[in-house]
Amino acid sequence: MIYILFVCFLIFSFFDWMYLKKVSRHDGVLFPFCQLRRDIMSFLYENVFQNPGALSREEYAAVRRLSDTLNGTIRNYNQHKTWTFNMRKMPEHLEAYRQAADTTSNIPNHPIIQEFHERFRRLLVKAFIAYTPLFVLHLVARAYRLGKKAGARRAIENAVANADKVRNDARRYGLIAGGAAV
Secondary structure, eight states: OHHHHHHHHHHHHHHHHHHHHHHHHHHHHHHHHHHHHHHHHHHHIIIIISSTTSSOHHHHHHHHHHHHHHHHHHHTHHHIIIIISSTTTHHHHHHHHHHHTTOGGGSOSOHHHHHHHHHHHHHHHHHHHHTOHHHHHHHHHHHHHHHHHHHHHHHHHHHHHHHHHHHHHHHHTTOSTTSOOO
């Protein structure tokens, strides 16, 4: 009887651990988006309400567009988890972000606004990797294959260089006919 209870406890613990991992991933991706939104709102409060005229119209519009895109991402987070941050819909979401940002070349030269946009891009990549685990495995396998190819290429280059060195040494010491002996 105690063994059955122990097995039931282990099964319950496993499913509870899986649930906590899911919640941890959810919070680990959503919290930085919310923190970025709080930072944007405090930036707007400081530069629009407390210090009117600190931002130009273009800078304010760029921050508002980013804020609206960020609000949409947070508001629809549960749908984004399964659709947008997954490999199938990521290009569409990135295109919507590009349109909302009026292309990256039109982001104002204000360093804080550029930093907000860069943080948003990094958070999108982090969310994409968190919710597409097979993509990470694909990257690891590809890096391994590239490393293996680079190692093989390096070995071939070393073998050719060593063969040339041996051939030159053999010519130098008169072991190969036709080469000048030094």
